[in-house]
Amino acid sequence: MIQIAPSILAADFAHLGDAIRLTESAGADIIHVDVMDGHFVPNITMGPPVVASIRKVTTLPLDVHLMIEEPDAYIQPFVDAGADWISVHVETCRHLDRTLESIRSLGAKPGVVLNPGTSLNTLDEALRLVDHVLIMTVNPGFGGQRFLPYTLEKVQRLRNVIQHKGLSARIEVDGGVTLENVADLVKSGASILVVGSQIFRDPDPAAVVRQLKAVGERSAASLPGLI
Ligand code: DX5
Ligand code: ZN
Numbered sequence: 120m121i122q123i124a125p126s127i128l129a130a131d132f133a134h135l136g137d138a139i140r141l142t143e144s145a146g147a148d149i150i151h152v153d154v155m156d157g158h159f160v161p162n163i164t165m166g167p168p169v170v171a172s173i174r175k176v177t178t179l180p181l182d183v184h185l186m187i188e189e190p191d192a193y194i195q196p197f198v199d200a201g202a203d204w205i206s207v208h209v210e211t212c213r214h215l216d217r218t219l220e221s222i223r224s225l226g227a228k229p230g231v232v233l234n235p236g237t238s239l240n241t242l243d244e245a246l247r248l249v250d251h252v253l254i255m256t257v258n259p260g261f262g263g264q265r266f267l268p269y270t271l272e273k274v275q276r277l278r279n280v281i282q283h284k285g286l287s288a289r290i291e292v293d294g295g296v297t298l299e300n301v302a303d304l305v306k307s308g309a310s311i312l313v314v315g316s317q318i319f320r321d322p323d324p325a326a327v328v329r330q331l332k333a334v335g336e337r338s339a340a341s342l343p344g345l346i
Contacts, residue, residue, distance in 0.1 A: 121305060121335035122148035123328055124182055126293070126315035127173075128164060129262045135169075136176040138319060145325035146332050149182045149204070151293070151313045153262075154197075156187035159211055160260035167193070167200035174201030182313075184232065184293065186259050187211065191218055198225045206230035206253050206291075209241045219248040230291065234258065235267050239277055249288050251311060252277060256304075257294030262315040266295030271307050278308025301331055305338035 125147050130138035139150055152170060157163040170181060180203035187193060190207045197205055205227045212218045215231070222229035231245055232253040242252065254274055257264040274290055281288050291311035292304050301312060314331060318324045 120310060121332065121339050122311045123331050123335070124149035124151040124291070124311055124313045125318050125328065126151040126153060126262065126313050128153040129315035129319035135173060138324070139173060139177050141325055142318065142328050143177055143179055145328035147179065147328050149180050149311065150177060151182045151184060154183060154185050154187060155260065158188045159208065160186045162260045167196040170197060170200035170202055180204060182206070184253065191221065194222055194225060198227050202227055204228040204230055204251070206232050206251070208232045208234065210234055210237060215245050216248060219245060235270055239273060239280065246281065246284065246286055246288055251289045251291050253291040253293055255294055256292050256296065259294070264295055266297070266300055271303055274304065274307040274309050298330055298334060301334045302338040305335050306342055
């Protein structure tokens with residue numbers, strides 16, 4: 120199953136509800152919410168009150184990507200606000216097992232995120248604890264950056280590790296994902312595609328969502344059993 124997750128970071132914050140409804144009606148599967156604290160990444164975005172407002176305008180799962188130091192303190196507030204998935208960066212977690220277990224015990228789906236320069240080896244033990252692994256395909260902090268091509272091979276290696284270990288974690292990719300690289304990403308093993316600027320900087324965001332989904336599903340169908 121290929122899922123499209125529009126990143127609302129690229130939407131007009133004065134009209135978030137409209138942006139979400141538009142992509143939902145075009146077939147988006149998940150809403151990706153980028154939370155930045157100005158410390159772990161050099162940008163500040165939104166917190167639990169924004170998630171609580173978004174929660175009222177969509178029934179889609181809310182995928183909260185925490186780019187913050189000390190994420191443990193914010194898990195409960197985001198769950199209370201309506202987050203369905205919570206992903207933490209391995210670079211920010213001193214006790215990764217405890218953090219992931221706490222996300223699950225509070226009723227959200229735990230995910231772990233790796234920066235482009237962080238090795239897959241850091242996941243050796245934690246892979247069994249997550250529903251999804253988010254591979255950053257740009258350095259986190261800003262939308263609209265260029266995809267780093269070497270991350271494709273990282274996605275392939277992760278898919279092989281997941282298969283080899285007989286686990287069910289899904290692979291999500293985030294950063295610089297466009298209609299041009301979606302096919303390669305899906306063929307490499309990604310099944311959750313976070314897309315910001317390509318959707319929201321287009322005059323017809325709904326059409327882009329439909330195209331991304333069509334290309335993603337066609338690529339997956341060309342390689343049965345891959346995902
Ligand atoms: C970057 C964020 C991404 C970003 C993706 O730190 O995690 O979710 O919004 O945006 P695009 O698709 O524009 O790279
Ligand atoms: Zn993100």
